[in-house]
Amino acid sequence: MKKIIFWLNLIIAITIFSKNIDINFNVPKGKVLFYKYGDENTQEALFYNGHISLNLDDKEYSFLFSTSGYPIIEKNINIKEATSPININFKRSDTVTVKGNIKNGELNIGGAQITFMDSENHGYNFSTDLFGNFTAYIPKGNYRVYVDKTGYSLNKKNAIVYQFLNPARSYNLDLNLKELPSFVKGQAIDENGNSIPYPEVSFKIGTDIVKITGDEFGMFKLNVNPGIITILCEKEGYTQNGTVRNIEKDSSITNIEIPLTRVRATISGIVTDGIRPIRGARVILRDNDFNKISSVKTDENGFYEFYKIPSRKDVFITVMDNNKVLKRSENFNLENDIKNFNLILDN
Incomplete structure (x- = not known):
């Protein structure tokens, strides 16, 4: 039911x-x-x-x-x-005929859409043939003209108001497009996917090399011509890395990620009073701004080790006992592993 x-x-x-x-x-x-x-x-x-x-x-x-x-x-x-x-009933009374051609330089642009927009925002769309030619039938009036074609934009000198007012005549309208440059856009990131601010980025395009600096979010962008492009990212304290891409005509690449691995080094040695090793001493590694990078204690043999510390920076080491500095090393640049960095306490 x-x-x-x-x-x-x-x-x-x-x-x-x-x-x-x-x-x-x-x-x-x-x-x-x-x-x-x-x-x-x-x-x-x-x-x-x-x-x-x-x-x-x-x-x-x-x-x-x-x-x-x-x-x-x-x-x-x-x-x-x-x-x-x-x-x-479709009619052509009070209709203006506009014929023309769309080019980029001497290149005919086929498959472009041309829009005639009147003062009341009514749009009339037409397409160019294989040779860039078009014929438009529109009501008489004043129009702005827009062209839609991937990889191109209308030359600014064509961005004017056209008057097509006389149905008894045929108007001619030749338009020139400028080619939009392709571009590559990407980001430098670390091992954890975090952005690396202000990376130095080199682009090799043919025999030319262009260098730019990324922004605070590690982002970089460059307009390029189609072809093979090599991108290399560098940042102090990181190993350099890069990629090679093929940029097609009328296309761009926006999702490039270049991971950089932080350069790390190990420092090891013995803390001694000149005769015997010092057990349980607190050894602190600091940078030039006195920021603590790492802290360890010596073993029964007075041995200490800072393992895989971010390198390529100036550092120094202090040996502490109850907040008292027993030894401060000279500043040194941490670029590679350092062994036998022995610290002899002052008497």
């Missing part, structure tokens, strides 16, 4: 709240864009043989009808009140 009621309700809903609308056109094929007031999404349908049939709710719809060679037609139609069929 429940199933019967469900289907009856569905049939009633379809009968009352929707109906088929036939739309006839005076051209064989084209496109229909439509949306119901209150909806967020626009629907699209193609018509052939000058006809299309749509099943629509009894609501008010906004339509855009388009076909090649004619201006777009906009209509608001209340489906509940509409009589089927609806006749749509």
Whole structure:
């Protein structure tokens, strides 16, 4: 019984709240864009043989009808009140013809989309053929022109208002695009995935080498020409590392991560009073700013070791006893492992 009621309700809903609308056109094929007031999404349908049939709710719809060679037609139609069929006639009265070509230098740009935008923000879209040619039919008026083609942008001198006001004449519009440079973008990170601030980054492009400094987040970016590029990252205290990438035309790479490994060194030796080893002495390694890097205690043989300390910096060692400095070494640069760095206490 429940199933019967469900289907009856569905049939009633379809009968009352929707109906088929036939739309006839005076051209064989084209496109229909439509949306119901209150909806967020626009629907699209193609018509052939000058006809299309749509099943629509009894609501008010906004339509855009388009076909090649004619201006777009906009209509608001209340489906509940509409009589089927609806006749749509594309016309060229008060229509201006604009012919032109799109190039980059001497290169014809095929497959570019050119948009004519009027003062009421109505856009009319057309595409260039294989040779960069286009023919646009638009209502007479004033227009700004936009071109969409991956890897290119419209030359600024073409960013003006064009007046196409006389339907009796054909206008010519040749546009020049400038090629957008490809770019590489990446980040220097450490072994733990943390950013390394201000890395020195070298780019080898052919025989040319360009050097830049990354930002505080380790990010770097450079505009490059297509081809093989070698990227090398360096940072004091880290081993250098790099990568090689092939940059294709009209493309960029934005997700490069170059991991750098911190250079580390080991210091070891014996603390002694000149005769016997000192057991349990506190040995502290500090940098030039007196920041503590590491602290250890000597074993029964007076032996100490700072293991795998970040290197390539100036450091010094103190031997402490109850907050009293028993020995302070000279400053030295920690670049490699140091053995037998023995500390003889002052008498």
